[in-house]
Amino acid sequence: MKHLLRLFVSLVVPAFMLAGLATSPAMAQDKAKDAKAAPAAKAEKGKSTMKVLLDNDKVRVFERTFKPGDSNDEVPSSSFRVNRTLKGGTLERTYADGKKEKIEVKTGTVRYLEPAKGAGGKYTVKNIGNTDIVAFVVVLK
Secondary structure, eight states: HHHHHHHHHHHHHHHHHHHHHHHHHHHHHHHHHHSSSSSOOOOOTTTTTEEEEEEHHHEEEEEEEOOOOOOSSSTOOOOOEEEEEOOOEEEEEEEEEEEEEEEETTOOOOEEEEOOOOOGGGGEEEESSSSSSEEEEEEEE
């Protein structure tokens, strides 16, 4: 078991490092564009904030912050995404049909999320806890 774990870690860690190196030149080229772009819009009261880190024809990478009581607009139901929780807490999903689901997200957790199914696949998310929740999200296009 230890050998399998070591093999897995020895494959995954270099893959993440390589991905970081591969995106660094692209991000450096985009810095000039980002400098000209308007700073992140101030969040509306009660709405989560989203800081876009990279957006191209393949992926969209952003950091989403939910303060206590914040919610977001409808989550796209047709996207595959990877979500890494940087600061955990308690979220509540509300689906289009009114069904609610409580979700505990723990710091450091990585989740692969497929497009939502049922109730039209659309839902909103709200921070119902007492702490900020921060997530790093990669959306596959």
